[in-house]
Amino acid sequence: MSALICLGEPLCELNAQPDGSFRAGFGGDVSNVAIAAARQGVDVGLISRVGDDPFGRDLCQLWQREGVSADHVKVVPGQETGIYFVFHDAEGHHFVYRRKGSAASQMTADDLPDDAIAKARMFYSSGIGLGVSSCLRDATFQAVATARKNNVAVAFDPNLRTALWSLEQARSVTHDLMQCCDIALPGLDDARQLTGLHNPEDIIAFYHDLGVKIVALTLGADGVSVSGGDDVVTIPGTPVQAKDATGAGDCFNGLFLANYLRDGDILNAAKIANSGAALSTTGYGAVDSIPFNHTL
Numbered sequence: 001m002s003a004l005i006c007l008g009e010p011l012c013e014l015n016a017q018p019d020g021s022f023r024a025g026f027g028g029d030v031s032n033v034a035i036a037a038a039r040q041g042v043d044v045g046l047i048s049r050v051g052d053d054p055f056g057r058d059l060c061q062l063w064q065r066e067g068v069s070a071d072h073v074k075v076v077p078g079q080e081t082g083i084y085f086v087f088h089d090a091e092g093h094h095f096v097y098r099r100k101g102s103a104a105s106q107m108t109a110d111d112l113p114d115d116a117i118a119k120a121r122m123f124y125s126s127g128i129g130l131g132v133s134s135c136l137r138d139a140t141f142q143a144v145a146t147a148r149k150n151n152v153a154v155a156f157d158p159n160l161r162t163a164l165w166s167l168e169q170a171r172s173v174t175h176d177l178m179q180c181c182d183i184a185l186p187g188l189d190d191a192r193q194l195t196g197l198h199n200p201e202d203i204i205a206f207y208h209d210l211g212v213k214i215v216a217l218t219l220g221a222d223g224v225s226v227s228g229g230d231d232v233v234t235i236p237g238t239p240v241q242a243k244d245a246t247g248a249g250d251c252f253n254g255l256f257l258a259n260y261l262r263d264g265d266i267l268n269a270a271k272i273a274n275s276g277a278a279l280s281t282t283g284y285g286a287v288d289s290i291p292f293n294h295t296l
């Protein structure tokens with residue numbers, strides 16, 4: 001059984017390089033989190049669907065190499081695996097998706113392994129899964145209900161993607177999910193748009209008021225503010241020469257959850273995750289740049 005079980009959509013990645021070529025890799029936020037946690041030595045499983053196509057087969061091989069259990073990933077004949085492109089400009093990275101109608105977007109509550117969710121220590125999902133399709137959204141809420149019924153901690157990153165749904169929809173649905181959530185892992189830009197608040201301390205208080213016990217609010221290059229309900233502690237950013245921040249938030253989340261699962265120390269988990277996520281921005285791609293335990 002997996003200690004951490006993640007639900008959402010994996011994607012193949014094509015990342016634009018300075019010479020105009022595309023570097024092939026992998027993404028999909030919950031898969032990135034699963035791999036980041038597995039590289040810290042945690043038993044991790046993924047719940048998803050991929051197409052019976054070269055992209056889906058590559059992802060299955062990736063999880064096997066990374067030690068992420070794909071026992072609950074269905075390979076669906078006749079359906080497709082989503083892909084995305086990463087482009088870079090002076091403002092940072094931008095995603096272009098080719099994922100409409102993907103196998104993962106057609107996941108329903110019937111695909112859920114209730115027993116594996118009930119026996120995990122922690123369940124992780126994100127706002128991307130909520131925005132991809134209404135059936136994946138319903139499945140995610142159903143999985144969260146199963147987790148809560150069985151005292152499995154629920155962790156969630158609202159991961160706002162307005163290419164998938166409107167800000168208004170995202171706001172209402174992610175706030176609903178937050179009310180069932182133990183650990184919230186929002187990024188500052190997303191949280192500002194979703195809450196309408198500016199100040200990190202106010203955002204953290206907003207999520208605590210919704211019932212969240214632990215909030216780790218990532219601040220990009222400025223580090224992270226973390227709170228277990230009492231004081232807010234801010235850990236400054238680690239200075240690095242960043243090339244590509246794709247997946248840095250997912251890297252933070254995987255490292256944070258893995259280290260929190262190990263000893264329950266949120267401050268230590270946030271410190272490790274903060275430096276690991278900074279390191280991950282020094283290379284291209286959401287997955288290749290995730291550090292291993294021994295490299296931190």
Ligand SMILES: O=C(O)C(=O)C[C@H](O)[C@H](O)CO
Nearest residue numbers: 027028029128246247250286
């Ligand atoms: O945007 C998405 O849906 C992705 O999952 C692609 C990236 O891997 C992810 O956003 C990085 O956080």
